[in-house]
Amino acid sequence: MQDSQQEQPEAQAWICLECGYIYDPAQGDLETNIPPGVCFDKLPGDWCCPVCNGAMSQFIKFESQL
Numbered sequence: 001m002q003d004s005q006q007e008q009p010e011a012q013a014w015i016c017l018e019c020g021y022i023y024d025p026a027q028g029d030l031e032t033n034i035p036p037g038v039c040f041d042k043l044p045g046d047w048c049c050p051v052c053n054g055a056m057s058q059f060i061k062f063e064s065q066l
């Protein structure tokens with residue numbers, strides 16, 4: 001039983017291609033009233049980048065382990 005090394009898709013961060021803003025589910029987003037723990041898929045459909053107001057469709061998964 002391992003409980004210290006779980007790969008959780010909910011922890012996937014997403015980056016805005018337009019301005020480089022990174023949405024981290026562990027942090028949520030205070031600017032847009034998203035509490036910590038909300039994965040990108042669970043964001044409101046009208047959520048947009050708090051920095052450049054870009055649509056969710058311009059975000060891509062942020063791969064931090066390349």
Ligand SMILES: [Zn+2]
Pocket residue numbers: 016017018019020021049050051052053054
């Ligand atoms: Zn942006």
